[in-house]
Amino acid sequence: MTILECKNLTKEYYSGENVVKAVDNANLTFEQGEFTAITGPSGSGKSTLLHLLSSLENPTSGEVIYNGESLKKYNDNQLSILRRRRFGFVFQAYNLVQELTGMENILLPVMLDKKKPDEGYIEKLVDVLGIADRLSHLPSAMSGGQQQRIAIARALANKPAILFADEPTGNLDGKSGREVLSLLKYVSAEFGITLILVTHDLGVAEQADRVLTMRDGVCKN
Amino acid sequence: MKTFTLSVFAARDLRRRKKQYIALTLGIVFSMIFSSGVLFFLSCVDASLEENRFRTYGKQDALLLGTTEDALSRLRSDPKIRAVGAAHVIEKVYTDDPAKGSAVGWLDETALQLAYPILTEGRMPSAPGEVAAERDALLRMGVDAAVGERFTVAAQAANGGGYLESIYESTYTLVGVLAGKRGALEKYALNRNVVIADREVPTEVFGLPALFVCAGTQTAPGGREILTAYVKAADEKNADGLEMYLSQTFANAGEIAATPRSAAGFSAMRISSLGETGQYLSLILLAASAAGVFGAMDANLADRKKQIGLLRAVGATRAQIAGIFARETALIALISLPVSLALSYFLTKLLIGLLGDEFVFLPDLKTLLVSGGFGLACIAAASAVPLVRASRLSPMFAIRGAEMNRKMRKKRIRSKSFFSVSSLMAKRRLTFARRRQVSVALMLAFLTGLAALAVPTFLDSYRSSARLRHDFDITSDFGRSGDAMYNTAFSGYGYFTESDRASLAANREIAAVSGVKKCSVNLLLDEYGDYFDTLALRGSVRYQSPPFPEKSMTKRQIAEQAFAKVSPEYEAFREKLGFDRELFSAALCACESAALEADYGGAVLEGRIDMGKLLSGEEILIAAPLAVGYDVAWSGDGLAETILPLDGGESALKNRSFTKTGTLPIHAGDRITLSAAVSGLSFDDWQKQNAAAAESGKIFLPDDLRRIDREVTVGAIVAPEGRVFLADFSLITTTAAFPLFGVDRNYVTLNIDLAGECDAARNDEMTEYLAAFTAGKQVEIYSDFEYAQYAKQRLRATLVTLSGILTLLLAAGIGVMLNTLSAQLREDKRTIGTLRAVGADARTVGSVYFRQMLAVFALGGGGGIAASALLFFGWRLYTDLNPIETNAIRGAVRFSPVPAAALCLLLLAVCCAVIGGKKRRQTKRSVTDNIREL
């Protein structure tokens, strides 16, 4: 079953006279539970594509279709609800809320939804990610890898339908990286989460069901 | 490639952060407007006071009346004297009463400059036969000529020291009318040795011309001009010593009269009271504006912490970082300095213009320079702290925001496992950005506190500025002159005779004149009791003369002792007149029936007013509080006795603990006996002999002192406060019945009502007329019109100043708050983006800010209201505990939380609207736009 697709998706950035086509006419489909890896050189538009697919960025043209419905029809509130219930996003630069502790950051989407957290599940996430001792610290007191793992936990906290991750293992050593990846694969299998992952790590890409390669905004299977 | 220096960086940064810098510059401009405006204003107050003094007395420091040519040339060559002018008096003129005449003369150029004549109409004379006259001189003579008309008066030529006997007629054409100066000089500069009875030879008056003819006019044949020197001291600071110097060096060169050094009258009062208010306000404003600049600079720093950290990381030194900030500040200051100076100059000018024409706007270059320097100093001081702090930041500390961790540990913040996002976020923001929130809250507290006190106080004073009853009062009654046992028992007490009254009433301008008479009588009592014991302590006659209490004594012991011992003076007086009952001395006040009705008709506490019986002397009124309370307390080494009239009765008594209280034992319908002590001695003689007796510690009782007793019925008890007779206990009768209680006397006060409405011109005329009428007497002239004008103007001035200041403050306050909040919003861009990315809707994000603002407003507004309430009630408590010193001011201040709350809500609405708009613009953009760092 197709959970997410995009049609003629294009994003242009204007910097003075120059037009940068960060994403150029992408037509992609993502099946439920599928693990997709996106690779490509730096500046090729991977992050931009991920932002567009997850509704964090508005496309210049084209559309994103989630569960058969164009996101164009969603208003801001509906998009917000979609983001906190159905999507999880791990940023390349983590983007933790500086004023909130690790645990609070993790619980953010759950709390925004005014739900009771599934404690066993969260505990398990924390356990596997190895961040149990950092939970009551502020992000500014964490290492880059720790922040990244908190960001992953946050993205998974609400058991999203789709997890978008922008180089989630970029700051981790090989062993931790593998552990995080197997966690991602495990939850995706357990809860049927669709994984869309940007990575430079070919080892990671190998484990994906499908690998997309980007070059100058153009996406190839 | 262009070299990339730090100043290039600073300039580029300035351009990039244009909006923030505009806000910062605006803040600085505001505070500089405050500080320099205040200085301008204060300098104008001084200038206005001086101008007022010049207009009243002239610019000279001293006058030498009846001087000689020789003395004039000696004066001119004296190094201690800067300028000497001469008035040449050629004759004195009058219509029928020589005592109401004035001197005619001309002033040389210097004298003209020093005398500073103020033309209200027409021009100065330029041809023989023309005259410009002070208005009160014309009034005094009864000359009714208008400008351009001719008038003829009787004249006597000057003969050097006085005037020739022979009388001739002088005819002049009136070409100008001047504001009166002679009257003021006569009253305040020349009244030292004025002999009232001997007004026929007032050389002082006649040496000072009030009618001016053209220069060079000669005396009539056989005469010789009287010379008066106008002298200005060389050293302005030494002007006070000039009189002394002249009396030593120019002892026989004429009658010396030093010009008063301070201005007088209502306008001077107004100017100086505004100046005082201005000083206090300026202090507050300066503090507020410094806080504003500080807040703006601080916000700017916080905005750029990360940048500073990065710069430090790539190797910028502390000095270089400080240099960037200093350069930016200097640049901003240089832009804002001329702008704010110009703005404050014109704003002050506008404000001064609104205040009325006794204010002059004369800021000098010095004030301008001082203002500028002061403004710069303010900015430098306010920016110094963030500057130093900026350069002290350690690189990683700044980049990572490690501050937060420290605060987290310090505040023991616990991680939450269940929370409302907006409320937790708001809470954390308040904790982590405390300083900034506190500065906003302080600003708010300041504004609301001011609103809670200033607005109700102003409204109250506006309401209570009621119109007064008469147009003019002239009075020699300065307080409680009627309350000694017998010191008004003498003939000649009171200044105004029936004929004075009649001559005033004959003036066509005056519709009615009513008089007030006063004497003291003794109320005979079987025993004093608590009420009279208490009241007696307040009188000028001590019926009791207790020894000074010991420090160890309790309140009650002090009180007991105070009431125990009867003074020997009292006993001597009782014995002399053979009283067997106790005496309580009270003022017997008499006014005309209409005035009595108007004053007391609405103030009856007990009984009724029967005008027929009051006129026949069958009945009398008692104006007194129904109850009084007494308290005594140590105040340092002194003893503070408090006697309060407790008009409210029981409830007022309950609010305070008194050592002693008493209720009035006399009621309407009671018969009382009043006894007046009278003597044939003149008031002046008595004063002399009494002073002599007092020196040897005795009381002076004239041989012919006798008593006149009279039994009357108390018609009514009336409330004493706010009425014509400001004594705690007085007896009220009509002028018709007044002689029955002793002997008839002169009036102490005449109340004057003009025919038709009074206006400014008529007020001036009448004041000058009355000044001339009462010349030489120890009399005060009260113009109720002027007072009402004064009250109105003062209110208007206060209103203008207050609302101007409040508006500016409000603007500045809103500016600072918005600046701070928007700086935060900018900083929060990334946070907002993140929250949105994990699924927060726009409302949740807005709610974070709303909660934050609500908290700050609750803190600031509540704090402001609480602080002002504390101030107000603390002050009340203080005045309750120390009523003697502070009673007068106590009533002036009011407090109400309503305007403060309203202001708070208004500000909240403004902030919500602006911040909400900004937030909306931010959430409208795509999420990554916000997350992406610059």
Ligand SMILES: Nc1ncnc2c1ncn2[C@@H]1O[C@H](COP(=O)(O)OP(=O)(O)OP(=O)(O)O)[C@@H](O)[C@H]1O
């Ligand atoms: N807001 C923006 N304004 C202008 N250009 C942008 C903006 N965001 C991205 N770009 C440009 O779009 C292109 C794609 O950027 P993107 O961040 O998607 O690359 P990427 O593939 O994620 O690179 P990396 O592997 O380094 O993370 C780049 O050339 C970038 O400079």
Ligand SMILES: [Mg+2]
């Ligand atoms: Mg990227």
